Amino acid sequence: MLKRALGALLCVLGLVVAGLAVASATVWRASDTLSATATAGSDGTLLMTDPGVLDLAADEVTVLAEADGATVVVALGRTADVEAWVGQDPVTRVTGLADRTTLATAAPAAPGGPTEETAPAEPTEPAEPAEPAEPAPTDGAEAPAEEPAPTAADPRGSDLWVEEVAGEGTAELRWDAEDGRWSVLVASLDPAATPTVTLTWPQTVTTPWLVPGLVLGLVLLLVGAILLLLALRSARTRPAAASAGGSAPVVTAGVPGPAPVGPVPAGAGPADRPLTRRELRELQARGPVPGADAPASLGAPSGPAASGPGTRVPGTPTSGTPTAGTATSGKPTPGTPTAGMPTPGTPAPGGATRGAPTPGPATAGPRS
Structure with missing residues (x-):
């Protein structure tokens, strides 16, 4: 179990x-690419990457620019050339990674930049107010001039760029890292469309x-x-071994020697228990079983059973059977017992040996 x-x-x-x-x-495996996105400020149409951003995560980068419903331009050049072209225009600068999906940006600087401080001027006396001039008569009122529509900076066609890509709505550029300071400029030609840039680097993922x-x-x-x-x-x-254990030979306990008793006589009891002393005595009284050798520990049969019917004791002549050294003509041969003469060592009924004195009643023997 x-x-x-x-x-x-x-x-x-x-x-x-x-x-x-x-x-x-498979399921928990990291992505093969690292992608991060940044969007230009609400008051600008230009995006620019700082030096070192393009090769921040790998030597190969894919730049994807998007502008909803407008033409978008991606231009690659050296950082000094990009800054010279931008000039005083507001531009959102990409400075690095904020997290695995977002690019860190810096707000666009105000055009003109900081100015040097100057000393305050001395106070002067206020001048007398001048009389308002009378408006000159005119034949008709002039219509106000229309303000020009705002336009966005268009970087297309500049000789400062190493590579330039433009497209309607999206534009994509791939770049392998090179020595030097390099930047990418993303521009939307529609002032109402804010450009978005996504940088994607390939990653080596192990398992x-x-x-x-x-x-x-x-x-x-x-x-x-x-x-x-x-x-x-x-x-x-286990069940096969248990079923085979019932036919195993039985070894009696209490009998000297390790020899098995052999087949158990009918009525002797179950085969899985040793023989009792009474059963051993009955087995000795019956004599050896035909076809089976009696155990050596039981010894030879003795007593009245030795001369019982059908039992032949070695050295004892049987009736009607001539033995070696016995005359068949009725004349006794020397050394051969005759009728009525007991043979020494022959057991008599009752267990007494003929020719040998035993205590108690006198034995039948030759008269002197």
């Missing part, structure tokens, strides 16, 4: 470890837990499967 539970636990652990390893390379997790999971799964197979095999062989 313990082996089966341990095998099942190892199989479950192996599956969990292998699943986590696969998830670390260090995939192979070790798979190997460990497979090892745990294999060990668990082996334990389950062993537990199943043990469960199958």
